[in-house]
Amino acid sequence: MPEGHTIHRAARDQRPMLIGHVLDISSPQGRFLEGAERISGHVCKAVEAYGKHLLYDFSNGMTLHIHLGLFGKFRAIKVPADEPRGAVRVRMISATHVVDINGPNTCEVLDMSGRDKLVARIGPDVLRADADxxxxxxxxxxxxxxxxxxxxxxxxxxxxxxxxxxxxxxxxxxxxxxxxxxxxxxxxxxxxxxxxxxxxxxxxxxxxxxxxxxxxxxxxxxxxxxxxxxxxxxxxxxxxxxxxxxxxxxxxxxxxxxxxxx
DNA sequence: TTGATTGTTACCGG
DNA sequence: TCCGGTAACAATCA
Incomplete structure (x- = not known):
């Protein structure tokens, strides 16, 4: 499995697995994802990438912000999922798939204001059609x-x-x-x-x-x-x-x- | 056990 | 304000 940068990009191809009703968000390793309750049980309507930042936008206006950094990895599997491997920070569970995120640099829940601030500080992304x-x-x-x-x-x-x-x-x-x-x-x-x-x-x-x-x-x-x-x-x-x-x-x-x- | 690694931010000083 | 330097953090593997 390739790592790092290409994984960030590949995440765009993983959209179908991550869009939809997120039944639960858990932190198997016990590290509490602050604000997890604000997205758990809601619908993820879109996944956007700005550079290496990934934004999972939920229908209630909240966003899960992930940056994999040097070590972060996604692991997407079909249900029923096996036990988390290694230090899984967040497990996103939909009706059909489970996505585990290990070792992200950033893993946080943002409101619309926080999302706007993040996007504003990121320079033009060469892969985005709207890049200036x-x-x-x-x-x-x-x-x-x-x-x-x-x-x-x-x-x-x-x-x-x-x-x-x-x-x-x-x-x-x-x-x-x-x-x-x-x-x-x-x-x-x-x-x-x-x-x-x-x-x-x-x-x-x-x-x-x-x-x-x-x-x-x-x-x-x-x-x-x-x-x-x-x-x-x-x-x-x-x-x-x-x-x-x-x-x-x-x-x-x-x-x-x-x-x-x- | 140590070092290295496709990344980023905070902070300080000039 | 800009810019360079440093430290800290993340997880895993050789």
Missing amino acids: REKAWKKISKSRSAIGQLLMDQAVIAGIGNIYRSEILWRQKLHPNVAGKDVSREAFEQIWDDSVALLEKGVKHNAIITVDGAVKARSKYGERVNIFNKPSCPACASAIRRFEIAKRRAFACETCQIAPEI
Whole structure:
């Protein structure tokens, strides 16, 4: 089962399992989900994703907000369900399915006001039809921060994670350390369009695939990538440089990706 | 037992 | 206000 980012996206495909009358919400591990009683027994009418945030909207105006973070996982099974595996934080029970959520970064019940505040602070999501890419361009083109930093800032542009960051910048021949303000409009447009294409592909295959033409994922994480955690550049065979951006692993081919002027 | 991990927020200081 | 740095948290596995 692929993990992390693709799971967030795959959750969109899990809509049918989660829409409908939620008979019960329980916390098998005993950790109380604050506000659980406000959604238990109500109808989940829609599931929306804003970046990596998932919003389960209930017909009484309440929303279950889930963010899986690094470790979170969904496990969806048909009834009758077996015992929860591991540290299940919330078990959502419908007439036909049970969804267990383990290890989410965020797991909370929001009212409409809380939901609005959340959505307002999330930047444009490359996978949403209503995304306003101009908002992302305004922030990037004014920022002294590195583009590698900005692509991971979910308030700037939502949906891109650590693997996609390295892969997208490599595909656009742009070095992660280039300042946002030094990124051309044309390069930004290409980054945005490529992000859409790659993340849509990720949703479709439930795996991170950034190599053109590749479909099947071979590695244990179900990914197929060009430079992330790779020793050499598939284009020029140069060694891939490893470094850190804000304590996260970053990769770049300094032959193919133009380094910033110091 | 330790370290690493596809993420995020809070807080502080410059 | 912006930006970088640090700590904290989440669960699991090698």
